[in-house]
Amino acid sequence: xxxxxxxxxxxxxxxxxxxxxxxxxxxxxxxxxxxxxxxxxxxxxxxxxxxxxxxxxxxxxxxxxxxxxxxxxxxxxxxxxxxxxxxxxxxxxxxxxxxxxxxxxxxxxxxxxxxxxxxxxxxxxxxxxxxxxxxxxxxxxxxxxxxxxxxxxxxxxxxxxxxxxxxxxxxxxxxxxxxxxxxxxxxxxxxxxxxxxxxxxxxxxxxxxxxxxxxxxxxxxxxxxxxxxxxxxxxxxxxxxxxxxxxxxxxxxxxxxxxxxxxxxxxxxxxxxxxxxxxxxxxxxxxxxxxxxxxxxxxxxxxxxxxxxxxxxxxxxxxxxxxxxxxxxxxxxxxxxxxxxxxxxxxxxxxxxxxxxxxxxxxxxxxxxxxxxxxxxxxxxxxxxxxxxxxxxxxxxxxxxxxxxxxxxxxxxxxxxxxxxxxxxxxxxx
Amino acid sequence: xxxxxxxxxxxxxxxxxxxxxxxxxxxxxxxxxxxxxxxxxxxxxxxxxxxxxxxxxxxxxxxxxxxxxxxxxxxxxxxxxxxxxxxxxxxxxxxxxxxxxxxxxxxxxxxxxxxxxxxxxxxxxxxxxxxxxxxxxxxxxxxxxxxxxxxxxxxxxxxxxxxxxxxxxxxxxxxxxxxxxxxxxxxxxxxxxxxxxxxxxxxxxxxxxxxxxxxxxxxxxxxxxxxxxxxxxxxxxxxxxxxxxxxxxxxxxxxxxxxxxxxxxxxxxxxxxxxxxxxxxxxxxxxxxxxxxxxxxxxxxxxxxxxxxxxxxxxxxxxxxxxxxxxxxxxxxxxxxxxxxxxxxxxxxxxxxxxxxxxxxxxxxxxxxxxxxxxxxxxxxxxxxxxxxxxxxxxxxxxxxxxxxxxxxxxxxxxxxxxxxxxxxxxxxx
Numbered sequence: 001x002x003x004x005x006x007x008x009x010x011x012x013x014x015x016x017x018x019x020x021x022x023x024x025x026x027x028x029x030x031x032x033x034x035x036x037x038x039x040x041x042x043x044x045x046x047x048x049x050x051x052x053x054x055x056x057x058x059x060x061x062x063x064x065x066x067x068x069x070x071x072x073x074x075x076x077x078x079x080x081x082x083x084x085x086x087x088x089x090x091x092x093x094x095x096x097x098x099x100x101x102x103x104x105x106x107x108x109x110x111x112x113x114x115x116x117x118x119x120x121x122x123x124x125x126x127x128x129x130x131x132x133x134x135x136x137x138x139x140x141x142x143x144x145x146x147x148x149x150x151x152x153x154x155x156x157x158x159x160x161x162x163x164x165x166x167x168x169x170x171x172x173x174x175x176x177x178x179x180x181x182x183x184x185x186x187x188x189x190x191x192x193x194x195x196x197x198x199x200x201x202x203x204x205x206x207x208x209x210x211x212x213x214x215x216x217x218x219x220x221x222x223x224x225x226x227x228x229x230x231x232x233x234x235x236x237x238x239x240x241x242x243x244x245x246x247x248x249x250x251x252x253x254x255x256x257x258x259x260x261x262x263x264x265x266x267x268x269x270x271x272x273x274x275x276x277x278x279x280x281x282x283x284x285x286x287x288x289x290x291x292x293x294x295x296x297x298x299x300x301x302x303x304x305x306x307x308x309x310x311x312x313x314x315x316x317x318x319x320x321x322x323x324x325x326x327x328x329x330x331x332x333x334x335x336x337x338x339x340x341x342x343x344x345x346x347x348x349x350x351x352x353x354x355x356x357x358x359x360x361x362x363x364x365x366x367x368x369x370x371x372x373x374x375x376x377x378x379x380x381x382x383x384x385x386x387x388x389x390x391x392x393x394x395x396x397x398x399x400x401x402x403x404x405x406x407x408x409x410x411x412x413x414x415x416x417x418x419x420x421x422x423x424x425x426x427x428x429x430x
Numbered sequence: 431x432x433x434x435x436x437x438x439x440x441x442x443x444x445x446x447x448x449x450x451x452x453x454x455x456x457x458x459x460x461x462x463x464x465x466x467x468x469x470x471x472x473x474x475x476x477x478x479x480x481x482x483x484x485x486x487x488x489x490x491x492x493x494x495x496x497x498x499x500x501x502x503x504x505x506x507x508x509x510x511x512x513x514x515x516x517x518x519x520x521x522x523x524x525x526x527x528x529x530x531x532x533x534x535x536x537x538x539x540x541x542x543x544x545x546x547x548x549x550x551x552x553x554x555x556x557x558x559x560x561x562x563x564x565x566x567x568x569x570x571x572x573x574x575x576x577x578x579x580x581x582x583x584x585x586x587x588x589x590x591x592x593x594x595x596x597x598x599x600x601x602x603x604x605x606x607x608x609x610x611x612x613x614x615x616x617x618x619x620x621x622x623x624x625x626x627x628x629x630x631x632x633x634x635x636x637x638x639x640x641x642x643x644x645x646x647x648x649x650x651x652x653x654x655x656x657x658x659x660x661x662x663x664x665x666x667x668x669x670x671x672x673x674x675x676x677x678x679x680x681x682x683x684x685x686x687x688x689x690x691x692x693x694x695x696x697x698x699x700x701x702x703x704x705x706x707x708x709x710x711x712x713x714x715x716x717x718x719x720x721x722x723x724x725x726x727x728x729x730x731x732x733x734x735x736x737x738x739x740x741x742x743x744x745x746x747x748x749x750x751x752x753x754x755x756x757x758x759x760x761x762x763x764x765x766x767x768x769x770x771x772x773x774x775x776x777x778x779x780x781x782x783x784x785x786x787x788x789x790x791x792x793x794x795x796x797x798x799x800x801x802x803x804x805x806x807x808x809x810x811x812x813x814x815x816x817x818x819x820x821x822x823x824x825x826x827x828x829x830x831x832x833x834x835x836x837x838x839x840x841x842x843x844x845x846x847x848x849x850x851x852x853x854x855x856x857x858x859x860x
Binding site for chain 2: 036037054055059063064067068073074075095132139140143146150151189190191192394397398410412413414
């Protein structure tokens with residue numbers, strides 16, 4: 001019996017999952033390593049953060065997703081070292097695995113542009129845990145505002161009713177669009193001492209326009225839609241400082257007790273272990289075939305790589321991760337068969353971002369979409385791509401329910417916080 | 431204008447929620463205080479722990495549940511002191527509130543019978559966080575077993591495939607009945623190196639029979655149903671010691687890497703602050719009308735009180751909490767109107783406990799129910815009582831899906847654990 005090549009896939013996001021799936025019927029043994037046990041449908045994470053969906057609606061166990069693929073095993077493991085010379089991967093708990101081919105699909109974390117200390121006060125949104133933490137923060141802010149109002153502290157109340165979102169890409173725009181809807185439609189009957197519809201949502205973008213990866217007319221459309229919802233949109237506004245209850249930008253200080261970060265990516269540090277050149281945000285410079293220079297058996301895909309197609313840069317979006325994952329898997333098979341490799345080609349299916357309830361902007365097949373029609377398109381596309389039938393059905397039920405009632409079903413404050421500021425502040429007796 | 435009496439309700443479980451609801455149209459101002467922002471439908475917590483339902487399916491924000499009750503406000507607050515002489519309640523963050531009437535519905539935690547150090551290795555199931563932690567533990571155990579098998583460590587594999595449940599009341603029986611179903615039906619296709627259907631589930635009960643609050647024939651039925659599922663049921667078996675990966679009981683040592691505690695209640699420590707006599711498990715001895723001796727304006731309900739009806743003890747179940755909460759609220763109104771008070775009368779509607787998939791035992795209107803019919807009754811009753819339409823629909827979808835597929839949708843390992851043993855153990859390289 002010929003020894004089957006071992007393929008290790010690091011990361012079970014879109015890149016890793018689609019790479020593994022593309023190897024389903026190949027004569028290889030695949031091991032998928034991820035720090036968590038679940039794949040997350042990242043484009044809907046903001047709906048967990050805004051209490052529309054439950055975490056289990058948009059995440060599924062990786063081993064369940066790959067259960068029918070008999071040549072593939074899934075292990076929970078936190079990769080801490082890669083030796084490209086020994087062709088070996090090492091996990092935090094000491095597990096070491098050898099490979100013949102390696103596909104690194106480790107994704108990205110947030111970049112705080114040299115201010116890592118900001119993360120504590122302005123968390124971002126990449127994982128299920130992040131989403132639960134964001135949900136906990138804004139829900140707790142309303143609780144604190146109610147308490148402050150009860151105790152007659154107007155400044156504290158207003159700071160707790162102010163939400164700053166930093167970064168005007170899709171995540172920032174989608175978060176900013178959801179909050180006014182919740183504050184105006186879902187929450188008012190629940191509170192006695194505050195008017196939640198007076199919540200102030202400020203969206204800060206350093207660049208000249210929102211959604212920089214979208215065409216200019218759609219950026220403008222998004223701004224108008226957000227402003228119609230009451231969001232204060234500030235473009236060309238760089239954040240210079242932030243803390244527990246303030247953001248400083250363009251010389252102004254905004255008293256905001258809740259700050260979300262959606263402003264920049266830093267590729268996974270695993271990219272650094274491959275000995276290949278990196279770009280400014282730590283992404284690996286790959287060859288046309290997605291392999292790294294000098295190591296044709298090592299591929300990097302998704303947000304961990306600088307992806308190019310026909311020489312043009314490819315945006316860090318889910319379809320690019322899926323397509324690059326599949327392309328790397330195909331090149332593994334080409335290499336095994338001694339065939340020439342294919343260069344990565346990105347097929348831009350389009351781009352969509354929702355704005356609040358039932359509006360969206362996007363490009364699909366070259367056409368610019370806006371408004372309710374864009375939203376329905378968005379809905380259809382996301383339901384189609386949701387991994388696993390169960391979640392799809394469950395999401396439809398939640399969306400259908402929210403459509404008719406404006407309710408938010410998932411308004412739970414559950415994460416055990418390590419943040420001492422999480423509970424309402426100490427106050428003198430009433 | 432006459433000053434309206436202030437009623438403070440501590441706790442938003444069944445007792446507190448039903449007390450508050452019973453005061454909806456009364457000329458009083460009600461404040462509900464709870465440590466969390468959500469009411470939990472406790473009888474279904476074990477389904478979250480076993481990945482059948484999502485936390486948001488069985489929990490809803492307290493302020494949402496009481497949003498239409500204009501005389502009622504809800505505050506998140508951790509009550510740390512009660513002064514019955516000053517009629518004042520104090521929270522951890524310094525908030526102090528005065529009351530005219532107080533209803534203490536603070537529930538219970540687990541009792542480890544003088545071994546509080548056991549809690550770390552054998553957590554119990556009272557809150558949403560507890561359920562997520564239990565879910566994380568058994569899911570992680572299967573991950574560890576897969577790793578151990580991969581590395582050829584049979585002892586470690588078997589210890590990780592052994593689950594000990596301590597306590598044969600409804601919670602213990604329901605957890606013990608679910609695990610074999612998952613291990614045999616849902617998990618096998620997902621793993622490559624272990625046969626999850628060989629998982630060993632041991633249910634340890636110190637008393638002579640399971641479900642001591644049920645009639646004897648049903649205890650026997652439950653035992654037979656569990657044994658048919660492959661559960662090892664050990665009655666009259668007192669646990670004498672336990673640790674990270676073992677339980678000692680009746681002179682035997684069971685190597686089990688996952689241990690759940692469902693063995694005893696200790697009433698909330700708030701009961702101690704009322705100056706009334708307590709029973710052995712810290713529950714407050716109340717008068718017929720649920721008030722405490724010498725303080726007719728202070729009531730204690732649910733698991734925090736020693737409830738009696740016609741002189742007979744009342745079990746610590748959800749209907750008793752609901753009924754005592756409502757009775758206390760009615761006695762508040764009687765007191766305001768200068769009427770005589772009514773003694774608490776428990777109406778035992780019945781008792782049901784599920785055993786695995788689609789079996790149950792129970793008593794309803796005096797009739798003993800078993801098997802599939804009991805299960806359908808259980809289903810109907812729980813759907814009826816589930817607080818909030820949304821959750822009800824969502825739960826039906828999940829159950830319907832599980833019915834046809836045996837899948838467990840909610841298999842996420844998400845809690846940020848403080849337990850260094852949570853991740854797979856360090857191993858030498860393969």
